[in-house]
Amino acid sequence: QIEPHYAMLDADTSFTHGAGQPLTTNPHILGYVQEQVALTRPASVYWLDGTRVERDALTQRAVSDGVLIPLNQTLRPGCYLHRSNPNDVARSEHLTFICSEDPRDCGPTSQWLHPSEAYTRMNALFEGSMQGKTMYVIPYVMGPLNSPFSMVGLQVTDSIYVALNMLIMTRAGKVALDQLGPTSEDFCRGLHAVAECDPDRRFVMHFPKDNVILSYGSGYGGNALLGKKCLALRMASHAGWRDGWMAEHMLILGAESPDGRVSHVAAAFPSACGKTNFAMLQPPASFGGWKITTVGDDIAWLRPNPADGRLYAVNPEAGYFGVAPGTSAASNPHAFAMVASHTIFTNVAMTPEGDVWWEGMTEQAPDQLIDWLGQPWNRATATTPAAHPNSRFTVSMWRNPTASPMADSPTGVPIDALVFGGRRADTVPLVLQAFDWSHGAMLGATLGSETTAASTGQTGILRRDPMAMRPFLGYHLAAYWSHWLAMRGRLTNPPAVFLVNWFRRAARDPAAPGYLDAARAGRFIWPGFGDNMRVLEWIVARTRGETGAAESLVGYVPRAGDINLAGLPGAADAADAERILNAASHICLDDWLAETRAMRAYFDEIDAHRSCPALGETEPQ
Numbered sequence: 001q002i003e004p005h006y007a008m009l010d011a012d013t014s015f016t017h018g019a020g021q022p023l024t025t026n027p028h029i030l031g032y033v034q035e036q037v038a039l040t041r042p043a044s045v046y047w048l049d050g051t052r053v054e055r056d057a058l059t060q061r062a063v064s065d066g067v068l069i070p071l072n073q074t075l076r077p078g079c080y081l082h083r084s085n086p087n088d089v090a091r092s093e094h095l096t097f098i099c100s101e102d103p104r105d106c107g108p109t110s111q112w113l114h115p116s117e118a119y120t121r122m123n124a125l126f127e128g129s130m131q132g133k134t135m136y137v138i139p140y141v142m143g144p145l146n147s148p149f150s151m152v153g154l155q156v157t158d159s160i161y162v163a164l165n166m167l168i169m170t171r172a173g174k175v176a177l178d179q180l181g182p183t184s185e186d187f188c189r190g191l192h193a194v195a196e197c198d199p200d201r202r203f204v205m206h207f208p209k210d211n212v213i214l215s216y217g218s219g220y221g222g223n224a225l226l227g228k229k230c231l232a233l234r235m236a237s238h239a240g241w242r243d244g245w246m247a248e249h250m251l252i253l254g255a256e257s258p259d260g261r262v263s264h265v266a267a268a269f270p271s272a273c274g275k276t277n278f279a280m281l282q283p284p285a286s287f288g289g290w291k292i293t294t295v296g297d298d299i300a301w302l303r304p305n306p307a308d309g310r311l312y313a314v315n316p317e318a319g320y321f322g323v324a325p326g327t328s329a330a331s332n333p334h335a336f337a338m339v340a341s342h343t344i345f346t347n348v349a350m351t352p353e354g355d356v357w358w359e360g361m362t363e364q365a366p367d368q369l370i371d372w373l374g375q376p377w378n379r380a381t382a383t384t385p386a387a388h389p390n391s392r393f394t395v396s397m398w399r400n401p402t403a404s405p406m407a408d409s410p411t412g413v414p415i416d417a418l419v420f421g422g423r424r425a426d427t428v429p430l431v432l433q434a435f436d437w438s439h440g441a442m443l444g445a446t447l448g449s450e451t452t453a454a455s456t457g458q459t460g461i462l463r464r465d466p467m468a469m470r471p472f473l474g475y476h477l478a479a480y481w482s483h484w485l486a487m488r489g490r491l492t493n494p495p496a497v498f499l500v501n502w503f504r505r506a507a508r509d510p511a512a513p514g515y516l517d518a519a520r521a522g523r524f525i526w527p528g529f530g531d532n533m534r535v536l537e538w539i540v541a542r543t544r545g546e547t548g549a550a551e552s553l554v555g556y557v558p559r560a561g562d563i564n565l566a567g568l569p570g571a572a573d574a575a576d577a578e579r580i581l582n583a584a585s586h587i588c589l590d591d592w593l594a595e596t597r598a599m600r601a602y603f604d605e606i607d608a609h610r611s612c613p614a615l616g617e618t619e620p621q
């Protein structure tokens with residue numbers, strides 16, 4: 001499959017490869033780059049144009065610089081491995097700041113810094129930081145081209161790895177300069193340097209009022225690919241608050257039923273809770289005729305459409321930056337097929353044949369590997385994982401065999417259902433439907449997820465992650481919740497809201513309703529992954545008014561027989577399948593009483609932070 005925006009460029013005969021030169025006369029773009037050159041003093045400046053010619057040339061340069069390691073081109077054509085600095089493998093939430101004049105504009109989930117102090121601190125770091133290096137200038141669009149949803153960004157960086165990732169993750173190059181035009185100054189200014197990659201000299205700073213992002217000292221995706229978490233979530237959530245729309249940590253999928261009707265679902269799960277997997281779901285065999293297509297796997301921009309009163313969504317990204325471990329031909333066949341070619345792998349292990357490997361890719365590891373640190377790894381004696389647990393793949397969304405053609409639609413897709421979900425060992429049933437928008441917003445606001453302690457089977461520590469946005473909010477949480485509630489007034493036909501839990505564990509007490517048997521005690525009840533189609537079918541049917549529900553105290557729940565259990569994996573027979581569903585769906589009133597008290601306590605805690613304390617007094621995140 002070819003990527004439409006690259007295909008378009010190849011066909012455009014009026015456009016020749018820019019060879020690293022600026023393809024714009026926009027004085028604001030040129031002026032911004034000039035200022036960054038004066039500050040960081042690079043040896044040379046390279047402007048990205050977004051062509052394949054350029055991508056291939058930069059890839060070769062990255063290989064000769066040792067930034068990318070070519071994988072076996074017969075086994076993984078167009079695939080490369082990058083090993084990051086071992087101190088730089090995840091987002092740095094405690095070094096991430098929102099910089100606004102008034103400290104009350106952000107918190108308590110985000111950290112505040114006064115803009116003047118932030119600029120002073122960052123300018124000192126960036127001063128002369130690119131000496132002897134090439135500065136890459138990356139114009140990019142977040143969102144489909146020529147869409148009212150879209151935003152243009154300009155990122156300058158000292159990292160060729162970041163440049164190559166941005167070419168996959170965004171619509172980058174000449175298309176962005178064309179969309180901006182020769183005079184507009186409406187673009188997000190982003191300055192980034194990995195520099196010496198020192199965790200003590202590392203910050204990610206956002207300036208919503210100035211439309212500026214400054215990121216120093218890290219090459220990790222969430223810190224360094226400025227279009228993603230920084231622009232598309234933190235800056236965009238702030239812009240949406242101002243302009244009446246929402247930027248959310250949500251996947252977007254299309255669910256086509258056998259009669260050809262398509263419904264769209266957007267779902268927010270905290271990091272590492274299954275968005276990429278759910279977005280690419282392959283229905284089980286008993287769901288012949290159902291087809292799931294992916295619009296996005298991580299971020300949704302949602303706008304009310306005054307014409308029909310519905311909520312429309314676009315995926316601002318053009319690629320997936322997905323978690324590698326756990327991805328296998330069985331758990332996520334589409335993702336597995338997608339990363340067979342033209343993928344950048346970061347911090348995975350390498351086989352002696354020059355292929356990739358990570359925990360969960362096959363049942364057993366190969367005998368010998370080179371681990372993510374570049375060291376020999378031997379299965380018999382290894383005490384550490386071969387791939388880093390947060391190792392990732394970067395791949396164009398158009399390589400997904402079930403990519404939705406609507407992912408390029410400038411108007412977006414109308415959303416029929418919003419879904420929230422986290423890891424909850426108990427209390428939260430497999431699925432419930434909120435009574436209305438406000439109830440749904442409350443379920444989202446109090447979304448909780450447990451840190452995993454899977455090895456011991458113990459219940460983890462519950463952490464509230466409102467709307468799965470805790471690390472990604474660009475303004476105050478209380479204002480965000482008000483914005484969510486107010487959004488209802490802009491929708492005459494709002495999506496239905498659901499809460500799901502794929503991670504409930506079987507009770508250990510034989511007398512408890514969630515008990516199955518000794519062998520399954522403490523284990524995940526629900527098979528998950530492709531079998532989540534069974535829940536998705538009920539959700540879609542609810543939005544179409546085609547199935548009823550039972551009313552419980554905490555929401556609408558499926559009635560007996562509403563969920564298709566044919567061929568449920570792990571079920572001995574039809575009766576056992578029903579026991580599994582009942583154990584996964586059980587609503588225990590004592591647990592929910594405790595849950596509602598905990599929700600109340602959480603709201604009180606946020607309320608106490610209504611005016612955010614100054615830097616130094618904020619809680620570490």
Ligand code: GTP
Nearest residue numbers: 270271272273274275276277323326502524528529
């Ligand atoms: P980010 O990309 O960091 O925002 O995370 P994500 O929400 O995309 O998470 P992802 O889909 O990569 O899944 C993370 C982990 O959840 C992996 O270990 C998966 O194997 C596991 N997982 C995903 N779906 C299911 C499911 O339905 N059931 C179970 N038990 N595990 C799941």
Ligand code: MN
Nearest residue numbers: 249271272298
């Ligand atoms: Mn994410």
Ligand code: MN
Nearest residue numbers: 275276322323
């Ligand atoms: Mn993901």
